[in-house]
Amino acid sequence: MGFCRLSNRTLSLSDRVYDYLLAVSVKESDVLAQLRDETAGIEFSEMQIAPEQGQFMALLAKLIGARRVLEIGTFTGYSSISIASALPEDGELICCDDSEEWTAMAKKYWRLSGLEDRIQLKLGDASRTLQDLIDAGEAGAFDFIFIDADKQNYVRYYELSLQLLRDGGLIAVDNTLWSGDVADPANMEPATRAIRYFNEMIRQDERVEISLVPIGDGLTLARKSTT
Numbered sequence: 001m002g003f004c005r006l007s008n009r010t011l012s013l014s015d016r017v018y019d020y021l022l023a024v025s026v027k028e029s030d031v032l033a034q035l036r037d038e039t040a041g042i043e044f045s046e047m048q049i050a051p052e053q054g055q056f057m058a059l060l061a062k063l064i065g066a067r068r069v070l071e072i073g074t075f076t077g078y079s080s081i082s083i084a085s086a087l088p089e090d091g092e093l094i095c096c097d098d099s100e101e102w103t104a105m106a107k108k109y110w111r112l113s114g115l116e117d118r119i120q121l122k123l124g125d126a127s128r129t130l131q132d133l134i135d136a137g138e139a140g141a142f143d144f145i146f147i148d149a150d151k152q153n154y155v156r157y158y159e160l161s162l163q164l165l166r167d168g169g170l171i172a173v174d175n176t177l178w179s180g181d182v183a184d185p186a187n188m189e190p191a192t193r194a195i196r197y198f199n200e201m202i203r204q205d206e207r208v209e210i211s212l213v214p215i216g217d218g219l220t221l222a223r224k225s226t227t
Helices: 015-025 030-039 051-063 078-084 100-113 126-135 151-164 178-183 190-203
Strands: 068-072 092-097 119-123 142-147 165-174 208-213 219-224
Touching: 015 051, 030 051, 030 078, 030 100, 051 078, 051 142, 051 165, 051 219, 068 078, 068 126, 068 151, 078 092, 078 100, 078 142, 092 100, 092 126, 100 119, 126 151, 142 151, 151 165, 151 190, 178 190, 190 208, 190 219
Parallel strands: 068 092, 068 142, 092 119, 142 165
Antiparallel strands: 165 219, 208 219
């Protein structure tokens, strides 16, 4: 009888194991690969999500049958293309961002991917955009929401998103491991403190069921309760 190796904790990925993970699991389109390469040459390129995370979120959107999606923080468009590609033809993704420069690149790749008809960009303060959607009667109208914007406003984005999310819908919140800095009590940088506070808050939130997935820089999934 062969020996079966079991693990009681998440595997730490060496570069070799990570490269293997990409090689055997990620099916990145040519457009996404091109976007990733172009983004790598600009300032703040590290803000782009990892390809395996994009594919994971696309799978989540399909699994829950998402048709209407919100994205808070679009950058150059990698996550929006990943998610929009998983939506049905009549699906809709509303992207919230305040950078014309970064979203100009996103728009270019939305066109190249043939997904521009499914994506609507709302430039400006995301909190205002979310509140406008609530005021317009859109509460409970969205299936999936991805939050990946300024960390100090995570709690506000989350609270507004929870109003816009349908019962049983899913919120995904990026960077919740923050390169491990959240686990260092000596790190009191504003963004680190904001994410640490958010993590502690959402763990106590009885309105959702959560799981912090160690993919990319940490992705917290929160399913809105149906009770």
